[in-house]
Amino acid sequence: AQSVTQLGSHVSVSEGALVLLRCNYSSSVPPYLFWYVQYPNQGLQLLLKYTSAATLVKGINGFEAEFKKSETSFHLTKPSAHMSDAAEYFCAVSVDTGRRALTFGSGTRLQVQP
Amino acid sequence: DADVTQTPRNRITKTGKRIMLECSQTKGHDRMYWYRQDPGLGLRLIYYSFDVKDINKGEISDGYSVSRQAQAKFSLSLESAIPNQTALYFCATSDPPFGEQFFGPGTRLTVL
Numbered sequence: 517a518q519s520v521t522q523l524g525s526h527v528s529v530s531e532g533a534l535v536l537l538r539c540n541y542s543s544s545v546p547p548y549l550f551w552y553v554q555y556p557n558q559g560l561q562l563l564l565k566y567t568s569a570a571t572l573v574k575g576i577n578g579f580e581a582e583f584k585k586s587e588t589s590f591h592l593t594k595p596s597a598h599m600s601d602a603a604e605y606f607c608a609v610s611v612d613t614g615r616r617a618l619t620f621g622s623g624t625r626l627q628v629q630p
Numbered sequence: 631d632a633d634v635t636q637t638p639r640n641r642i643t644k645t646g647k648r649i650m651l652e653c654s655q656t657k658g659h660d661r662m663y664w665y666r667q668d669p670g671l672g673l674r675l676i677y678y679s680f681d682v683k684d685i686n687k688g689e690i691s692d693g694y695s696v697s698r699q700a701q702a703k704f705s706l707s708l709e710s711a712i713p714n715q716t717a718l719y720f721c722a723t724s725d726p727p728f729g730e731q732f733f734g735p736g737t738r739l740t741v742l
Contacts, residue, residue: 525670548728559634559720559733560673567728606672610729617663617688618731620672 518543518611522621530629535579535594537624539607542588548610549590550618551581555603563605566590577601602628633657634734636721642740649708651737653721662704663731664688664696667718676719679704711741 523538541547548567552560564575571583577600581592590607604625608618634655643649653662660681665673665688675688677696685698693715697705708715718738722731 550730552733559735560722561733562730565728565730617675617678618673618729620665620674622670622672 518547518609518619520607520609520619520621522605522607522624524624525622526625526627528627528629529597531599532596535592535597535601535626537592537605537607537626539581539590539592539621540588541590541607541609543609543611545611549581549583550608550610551575551579551590551592552606552608553603554606554623560606563592597626597628599628599630602626632735634721634723634732636719636734636737638737639735640738642742643711644742645712647711647741649711649739651706651719651721651739653704653706653734655702655704655721655723655732655734657723657725657732658701659723659725659732660701661724661726662698663722663724664694664704664706665720665722666690666715667720667736673720676706708739708741711739713741715739716741 519542521540550565551563564573566583574580579594604623607621637652663678664676667673679685679698682698695707721734724731
């Protein structure tokens, strides 16, 4: 079975600072990995996805993530935080080729301080 | 118009009542899912369906049932609601091959 661990339930950064949200996965087969963002009172929106092509994946709103098989990680980064980035971020993995349902991490709430 | 819609958006009910949450999609996807979100737990899969005749339990299906009325419609029922079913419920759709999912806006359910 697959699993996802997000380190840090809350992360606070200053506006303009680097954003780093950590995600580690467990899987016995090559995974597909996703980052979703949830703004208050909204559903989840896909930020980016890794589907076994390039290991460095660029997404929307200036976010990117790097798949590192040796570290079983898929950390999300953004060079310069903006106030509008404040939201909850979820890492998810899909490895079950039959079911193709996502297994989510517990989420990381990002606060951006002015 | 939104690709995945959910009704109602908010619902307050009492213990023991039967509740139905509805989901409709215009994306043309065969696969549909129901998740619940609880603070600190992320999203957990309740049920999923690959087509009208293919419905499967997820990791937390006890106390829930579903109906896939058509490719575009997937309903979640709580036969006898209990307070620990208070949560935010999301419907999602996906299309092969990568499992990327598209989420509705959610239904906030409170069971008193």
